[in-house]
Amino acid sequence: MIVEKMEGDELPLEELLKHYEEGIRLAKVCQDKLESAELKIKKIQPNANGENELTDENSIQL
Structure with a gap:
């Protein structure tokens, strides 16, 4: 480690x-992977009917 x-x-x-x-370098790799995972989660948003739908990446705010 x-x-x-x-x-020592x-x-x-x-x-x-x-x-x-x-x-x-490893911290940057981990941060990039975390941000990618967060974007994937935020892409799936419930619509007015309560159903999950993919949203446009341009509308996602971090």
Whole structure:
């Protein structure tokens, strides 16, 4: 695990920076996946009859 490696005292600064950059990259990947999932959920909106329907992506507000 990246955090466990970074918390130890044995890694040189260069390795710590590499792990930090990898952590930032992974956090971005996770954030992108979360936003994609949220959009998929928000696309399905109940209509006036209470039935679920897909909405236009342009009308979705985050």
